[in-house]
Amino acid sequence: MTLRSTTNRSKSGFYIEVGCPGCGGRLTIESSFFVLTCEHCGSVLRLTMPDTPVVYVVRAKVTRREVRFGIDRYLKSNKLPLTGSDLEFKHIYYPYWKIDAVLLKVRNDIIRVTYRQGEDGQRETSNERRRTDINLTPYLTTVGAGGQFEGIPDTIGMRVDYLNVLPYSRTNTQDGFDAMPVARPWSEAWAEVVARVADIGEVAIADFGMNRTELFNPVASLVYFPYVIVESYAGGDFNRWVVDGVTCRVLAHVDEVSPLDYGEKEAAADLEFGELDVDFHRCPNCAEDLPAEQSYVYICRNCHQMIVHELFARDISQIALVSAQYGQDDLLFPFWSLKMSAADSEKFQHLFGGMYRSDRLVIPAFKVGNFEAMYRLSKRLSAALPQFDLQPIDTFDRRCLPVGLSMSEALMLVDVVICRAELDRNPEGLTQHLKATTEEVSLFFAPFHKENYFYVDSALGSVTFEKSFVS
Numbered sequence: 001m002t003l004r005s006t007t008n009r010s011k012s013g014f015y016i017e018v019g020c021p022g023c024g025g026r027l028t029i030e031s032s033f034f035v036l037t038c039e040h041c042g043s044v045l046r047l048t049m050p051d052t053p054v055v056y057v058v059r060a061k062v063t064r065r066e067v068r069f070g071i072d073r074y075l076k077s078n079k080l081p082l083t084g085s086d087l088e089f090k091h092i093y094y095p096y097w098k099i100d101a102v103l104l105k106v107r108n109d110i111i112r113v114t115y116r117q118g119e120d121g122q123r124e125t126s127n128e129r130r131r132t133d134i135n136l137t138p139y140l141t142t143v144g145a146g147g148q149f150e151g152i153p154d155t156i157g158m159r160v161d162y163l164n165v166l167p168y169s170r171t172n173t174q175d176g177f178d179a180m181p182v183a184r185p186w187s188e189a190w191a192e193v194v195a196r197v198a199d200i201g202e203v204a205i206a207d208f209g210m211n212r213t214e215l216f217n218p219v220a221s222l223v224y225f226p227y228v229i230v231e232s233y234a235g236g237d238f239n240r241w242v243v244d245g246v247t248c249r250v251l252a253h254v255d256e257v258s259p260l261d262y263g264e265k266e267a268a269a270d271l272e273f274g275e276l277d278v279d280f281h282r283c284p285n286c287a288e289d290l291p292a293e294q295s296y297v298y299i300c301r302n303c304h305q306m307i308v309h310e311l312f313a314r315d316i317s318q319i320a321l322v323s324a325q326y327g328q329d330d331l332l333f334p335f336w337s338l339k340m341s342a343a344d345s346e347k348f349q350h351l352f353g354g355m356y357r358s359d360r361l362v363i364p365a366f367k368v369g370n371f372e373a374m375y376r377l378s379k380r381l382s383a384a385l386p387q388f389d390l391q392p393i394d395t396f397d398r399r400c401l402p403v404g405l406s407m408s409e410a411l412m413l414v415d416v417v418i419c420r421a422e423l424d425r426n427p428e429g430l431t432q433h434l435k436a437t438t439e440e441v442s443l444f445f446a447p448f449h450k451e452n453y454f455y456v457d458s459a460l461g462s463v464t465f466e467k468s469f470v471s
Contacts, residue, residue: 055168060226060245093224103139106212136371151242151252295402320390324459334365339440
C-alpha cells in the first residue's frame with residue numbers, strides 16, 4: 001500500500017485529496033487504493049465509494065494576471081493585436097464524464113517468414129503462420145457532460161489520469177467559479193465511448209477470421225475542470241479566449257458570436273451523484289481494527305465475521321483452504337471459484353477440455369501481470385480444483401495474500417476467459433461468444449512454493465506459474 005502526502009512532488013495517476021476523520025489531517029491518495037494509513041495520526045482508514053457516480057473538482061491554479069499574459073503571448077505568436085483594457089473574465093467548472101473500463105482486443109494476423117538458402121543467398125523459402133493476439137488493458141477516457149459551449153473541448157483526454165482532485169463540495173470550489181450543469185446523461189456518454197472503440201477496431205483489418213474490440217466493466221465518475229473565459233468587444237469586434245485553468249494554455253480563440261450563446265440552453269440531466277466517504281477501517285460487527293492492507297475480503301480476527309468491501313457484491317458461500325503438507329515459506333494465493341449452471345457446465349467442459357467435469361471456473365483473486373498468464377493459470381486451476389481437498393476456514397493465516405481482484409472483476413473475466421477459450425478452438429474468430437451464468441461464488445487459498453523461476457502448487461505439484469506474472 002502506498003500513501004503519498006500533499007508535500008510529495010513526484011506524482012502520477014488520478015489523485016484524490018481527503019481529510020482524516022481522526023485528526024482532520026489532509027491526505028492525498030491514489031484512486032486505486034481504498035485502504036491507507038494516516039501519516040499524521042497513524043489511523044488506518046478506508047475509502048468507500050457510493051453506488052452512484054462520484055463527483056470531483058479540479059481547482060484552478062492561474063490568476064487573472066497570468067491568464068492575460070498567456071493570451072497576449074498567444075496573440076503575439078499569431079501576429080495579432082494584444083488585449084486592451086475592456087476584458088471580461090468568467091470562471092467556470094465544466095463537467096466531464098470520466099470512464100474507466102477494461103479493453104479487450106483480439107487481433108488475427110498472418111506472420112510471414114522468409115529464409116534465404118545457399119551460399120549465394122538467392123534461393124528463398126517462406127512460410128506463413130497464423131497468430132491470434134489477445135490483449136486486455138485498462139481503458140480511460142473522458143467525455144464532455146455539460147451543454148455545448150463554443151471553444152471548450154469535448155474531452156480532456158488522458159490528462160485526467162494525472163490530476164489532483166478534491167471531492168466536489170461547496171467548501172472545495174473556488175470563489176467566483178460557476179459550475180455548469182450536467183446536460184449529457186451517463187447512458188449517452190457510454191454509447192459514444194462504445195462507438196469510438198468500435199471505430200478504432202474497424203481500422204485494424206484481420207488477416208483471417210474476425211478481430212474483436214470490446215469494453216468491459218465500465219466505472220463512471222464526474223470531474224469538474226476549471227476554465228477561464230475571457231471576452232472582449234474592443235472596437236466593436238468580438239473575441240473570446242478559452243484558457244485552461246490549470247496550465248494557462250489558450251485552448252481556443254473565437255472571433256464570432258456563436259449561435260450556441262443565444263440558442264436554447266440544454267436542460268440539466270436528471271442525475272443522482274454520490275459522495276465518497278473516509279472512515280476508520282474497522283469490523284462493522286465488533287469495531288475491531290482490520291489489517292492495514294488493501295484487500296476486498298477480510299475475516300475479523302475478533303468475531304470472525306467475513307467482510308467484503310465491494311458494492312453490490314454477491315454472497316460468498318465459503319472461504320476455504322486447500323488441505324496439503326506445505327512449508328513455512330509457502331504463500332497462500334487466493335482464487336475465486338465460480339460455480340456455473342448445469343447447462344453451462346456441460347458446454348464449457350468441452351470448451352476447456354480437461355476440467356475433469358468440474359462445474360466451476362477458477363479466476364485468480366490476485367493481480368496477474370498479463371492476461372495470457374492469467375488465462376493459463378485459470379485453466380490449470382479449473383482442471384485441478386476437483387482434486388483439491390478444501391477445508392472451510394474462519395480466520396486468515398499470516399501467509400494468506402490479500403484479495404486484490406474484486407468479485408465484479410472476476411465475474412467480468414469469466415466472459416473474457418470463455419471468449420479466449422473459444423478462440424483457441426476457433427481461431428477464425430467469433431461473431432458472438434458464449435455467456436456463462438454464475439450460480440455461486442466462493443473463495444479459496446491454495447499453497448504455492450518457489451522453485452527457481454516458478455511458483456509450484458504444494459498440493460498436487462503440477463500447477464505452476466512464473467514468479468514475474470504476479471504484479
